[in-house]
Amino acid sequence: MRVLGIDFGTSNTVAILRMNDGRVKPLLFDGSPMLPSAIFLASDGRMLVGRDAERNARMDPARFEPNPKRRIDDTTIFLGDQEIPVSRAMAYVLEHVTAEARRQLGGPPEVVRMTHPARWGERRRNLLLEAAKFAGLPKPQLIPEPVGAASYFTSVLGTAVPVGRALAIYDFGGGTFDATVVRRTQTGFEVLSEEGLPDVGGLDFDHGIVEHLGKTYGVSHAQAWARLMNPTDDKDRRYRRTLYEDARDAKQTLSRASSADIHLPTMEVDAHLTREEFDGIARPLIERTIECMQRAIAGAKQQPKDLVGIFLVGGSSRIPMAASLIHTGLGVAPRTFEQPETVVVEGALAIGGAAAGNRPVSGPAAPGRPISGPPQRPPMQQQQRPPMQQQQRPPMQQPMAPRPQMPPAPRPIQQPMAPRPQMPPAPRPMPMQQQQPRAPRKKASQEPAVVVTIVIAAILVVGFIILLIAALV
Missing domain, CATH: 3.30.420.40 (ATPase, nucleotide binding domain)
Structure with missing residues (x-):
């Protein structure tokens, strides 16, 4: 399908x-x-x-x-x-x-x-x-974003979430922030608690950068800055649009670099923005998201340390300060990903069906066992390996120890065992005929000894009689 x-x-x-x-x-x-x-x-x-x-x-x-x-x-x-x-x-x-x-x-x-x-x-x-x-x-089938994210961690990444355990989703997108705690059930996940900030997202960082620049250039270039903030014609509206696009690009650059430049079109100026300045802009907004996350965890009657983990999704979660402040504020190191934008939708595909060869996340699972495919594959491999090793070990032991025992017993036993099912009438008398000649041969080997003994005994008797007669005479 x-x-x-x-x-x-x-x-x-x-x-x-x-x-x-x-x-x-x-x-x-x-x-x-x-x-x-x-x-x-x-x-x-x-x-x-x-x-x-x-x-x-x-x-x-x-x-x-x-x-x-x-x-x-x-x-x-x-x-x-x-x-x-x-x-x-x-x-x-x-x-x-x-x-x-x-x-x-x-x-x-x-x-x-x-x-x-x-x-x-x-x-x-x-x-x-x-x-x-x-x-x-x-x-379409509608799936809550935190359920999709949780399914990604279990089905795609193979994260073990036992039934009854909970995890938190820190979803920091472009327009909103959502904090959700979900619990593992026999058939998937259920939402325990949810909180959100409709006015906090990546776009608000862009506005924050522009406001930060306005504190400097709104004073030094007051007239040009006023045209950017309040455009009256198409030309100024294009300049304003360009400014916000450059602010967004600078935000993304500062997630992996220490500084970025932003061109101010009406002033022909390149404003320099450092990571420290951006952190000062972002900190108040990120602190609000952490407070929201704390409310969601408390609403689920959980403690941060009791959660399986806190997982960061959404493009704005790339901001390094987000993970740092979560670790400081909640005492738990969150888990981040290289492509946080695709986590939710890929997890949604894993619900109720295999994703990339994995088992469905929504299917029944035994308590305490991972619900995804990858964690269950190692036991299958372990069951196959021992028979292979057992088949190889006996040949190693046979040449080392059983060689002296094979000539007397195993070889004669294997010969009768093979012919019996194929030639029932013939093999049975064969051992009997082989045993009859063997018995006479053993008696024949013993007859010389008996004869010699009798001869010696006869000589001794004759000698004794002769000596007795001589003594009497």
Whole structure:
């Protein structure tokens, strides 16, 4: 069964296919597994999606919406002079995903799974279902994002989570933050507690960087900075858009480098931003996420040290300070990944079916045993190896010890055993005939001794008689 998994994110959308043989294959958009969740309404009526939308946004920002998911509580979105329902705006992104999936599969997927924040109510979930319907997708199975993340750790990575144990998911995305504690059950995972911050995400770091720059350049270049912050024409709106894109790129650079430069278009200035400055910008927001995580753990009636682990997912979890402050604040070193953006959707594909050859995460499992495939493979190999070793050991022992015993007993025993089932009448008398000649041969070997003894005895008797006669005479 070919399954399409979709994680419709605030900043980026990720989609992965699971093929009939269990292999998973990410969909690539312009060579990247991440499709920007952005749309742009062109002047000719075409709706551009992803990087095409971002490129054209510089021409007319009024026709651009970078984050449709963040507008889910709004009824409509204005793009240029058109008013578009929010579900239809999200559907344009899903249509792009659907087209790529059809191209790779040669047809539509048979099953679709879509993830959503655990805190989403029925109205928001229905909007997501409506967007999938607009995009021409089969009715998707909706899976909470923390459940998908937990399934990734057990089914894909082989992390052992015994039944009854809990783990925490620190999901720091582009638009929101979610903290969830889930518990392992016989059939999968259940959500014990959930907390969230709708106003904290990667976009807020971008705003923080711009505000930080404004403290310096808003004073030294007051007029130019005012034009950037409050554009009045298309040219200034393009400059503002460029500034925020550069701020986002600088944020990503500072996750792996100690400094980054940001070009200020109206001033022809390259602002220098260091890791220390960015940490000062990010710290208040990250501290709020840790407080939210603490509330979620307490709501689940757990202690951080009692959890199987704290797992970081979402693109904003790449920020080094996040893992550092979690370790300091909760006393537990969190687990991070190179591709935190794909964890949720790949885990969603593992639910109820093999992923990359692993067992389904939602299937029944014995208490205290890992629920994924990889942890169960070693016992299978251990059961096969001992017979191989036992077959090799006897030949080593036979030449060393049983050689002196083989001539007298084992060889004669093996010869009768083989002929008996094939020639029942003949082999049985053969041993009897072999035993009869052997007995006379043994008696014949004993007759000379008897004769000699009798002769000697006779000589002694005759000699004794002669001596007796002589004595009498």
